[in-house]
Amino acid sequence: DAGVTQSPTHLIKTRGQQVTLRCSPISGHKSVSWYQQVLGQGPQFIFQYYEKEERGRGNFPDRFSARQFPNYSSELNVNALLLGDSALYLCASSLYVGLAGASNTGELFFGEGSRLTVL
Amino acid sequence: AQKVTQAQTEISVVEKEDVTLDCVYETRDTTYYLFWYKQPPSGELVFLIRRNSFDEQNEISGRYSWNFQKSTSSFNFTITASQVVDSAVYFCAPRPGGSHNNDMRFGAGTRLTVKP
Numbered sequence: 001d002a003g004v005t006q007s008p009t010h011l012i013k014t015r016g017q018q019v020t021l022r023c024s025p026i027s028g029h030k031s032v033s034w035y036q037q038v039l040g041q042g043p044q045f046i047f048q049y050y051e052k053e054e055r056g057r058g059n060f061p062d063r064f065s066a067r068q069f070p071n072y073s074s075e076l077n078v079n080a081l082l083l084g085d086s087a088l089y090l091c092a093s094s095l096y097v098g099l100a101g102a103s104n105t106g107e108l109f110f111g112e113g114s115r116l117t118v119l
Numbered sequence: 120a121q122k123v124t125q126a127q128t129e130i131s132v133v134e135k136e137d138v139t140l141d142c143v144y145e146t147r148d149t150t151y152y153l154f155w156y157k158q159p160p161s162g163e164l165v166f167l168i169r170r171n172s173f174d175e176q177n178e179i180s181g182r183y184s185w186n187f188q189k190s191t192s193s194f195n196f197t198i199t200a201s202q203v204v205d206s207a208v209y210f211c212a213p214r215p216g217g218s219h220n221n222d223m224r225f226g227a228g229t230r231l232t233v234k235p
Binding site for chain 2: 003004031033035040041042043044045048056058088090092094106107108109110111112113115
């Protein structure tokens, strides 16, 4: 079975531009989460969507937005790019939205990420 | 406020040595969950273990073992007989007990290098 897939894998943009990153979750997973990982740091939570509804939002400006489609794939959009937006953007999918359920380990399945460089 | 600290930035060992990765999670929550993830050079994060704050029993799974002490807020992860393939960045990631989403608070990570 295919894991979490993300596209593009690498991209270069200039300040002020807009970018759209895409994620396809594991088949059967209804929850998609986005994380930003700046070089040398741990990932930071940006958004979570479950059944096409936003279920969580991290401390990121309104320039960041996301959505989830009926097939549970997701897009992350970042407008008015800044140099500080350069990072690895990770998408994670899961069966569940939180930690409820006796069989729920809470495991997130991550893709290999989209590396964004802003010049 | 919660704070997760991985004080070891980098660790280098020789193959077959045991290595322990430290994590301290400071929180006022009485219920929380602690995860360890591994990030190999390819970039994707791989789930290793999850522990609950209300379960202090230490466990061993293959070459992995973990030691959780709630009194000191420490959640340490040990790899015995390390292998070159264990080389990666390891993240401790707490999750608040009342969380209804996947907001995980990753630490800064510890880069482990296992030399042949």
